[in-house]
Amino acid sequence: MLQVYGIKNCNTVKKALDWLNDHKLEYVFHDYKKEPATLQKLEEWEKKVSWDQLVNKKGTTWRKLSPEEQASVQDSESANRVLLNNNSMIKRPLIESPKGILLGFDEEEYKSKL
Template sequence: MKLYGIPNCTTVKKARAWLEEHDIPYEFHDYKKQGVPADMLLKLMGRLGWEALVNRNGPTWRKLPDATKTQVKDAKSALAVMQENSSVIKRPIVERDDQYRIGFSEADYAAFFKK
């Protein structure tokens, strides 16, 4: 199982703490140190759509130039922005047995890991 994100993100910290409290082992993939895996993003975009992955409410998105924001209109342009600005990806992303969860809520994690 992998958890993708940025270590100083508050939501990622909550997810990691929840996993550790429940003794669920995971491998952490740090976007800042290890980069953004395009294959994983492409798979998720195919399943959920690119809109589900782009965090348009976060500070990174707000700081992007307007020209960049207006160019994000499809999967290809979204992928380019996410690879260039990993902080614009909603997080954390959990990958387990070819199933994915984006974001963190205790109820969602409890249901997902009960399986």
């Protein structure tokens, strides 16, 4: 079964969940607001995708960081420290599937990998 991580009120997450529901794919949704990501989970994901792919640098949470905080994100350790304190900065949605990790919503990628 697919594991979907994100925030319920995120528009991209809503699109992804609608797509999964429309295609009758079963999933478990993990809301970062209720179930924050753990260091263990971040490290598990980083075995499949690079740490810099997990960091959403286009979102509001990233923009709220000071320039010094942004500049401090240089490797997986520093990224994980920031992501653990700001789960909403993790690229959303993140889907764990048998074919790997999918980040964001891309209908073509979903068709080919889900």
